Amino acid sequence: MTNESDTRDKLALERTHLANERTFLAYVRTGLSLLVAAAVLFQFFSSLHAYIAIAWSLAGFGIAFLIIGFVRFNTVRKRLNS
Numbered sequence: 001m002t003n004e005s006d007t008r009d010k011l012a013l014e015r016t017h018l019a020n021e022r023t024f025l026a027y028v029r030t031g032l033s034l035l036v037a038a039a040v041l042f043q044f045f046s047s048l049h050a051y052i053a054i055a056w057s058l059a060g061f062g063i064a065f066l067i068i069g070f071v072r073f074n075t076v077r078k079r080l081n082s
Helices: 002-044 049-081
Strands: none
Touching: 002 049
16 A cells, blocks of 8 residues: 555656646746847837837846746755755
8 A cells, every 4th residue: 555655656746846847948938938029129129219118128027037937946846855
């Protein structure tokens, strides 16, 4: 009975690790999308100040998403490994 329980616990832990990786990749995908949107605004609307302000805010949010995703991924990974 304990062998079955150990196997179930190991599989649940592995699923949680995979879910953590998927969440990290979602943060990366969102952050990169925001950075690309900012780059497009910088490229095509460089003369309009309102679009430049929006582009800077998108770039800031994109970087923030990347940092938050990385920190959160490492925090959860450390908690799972301990």
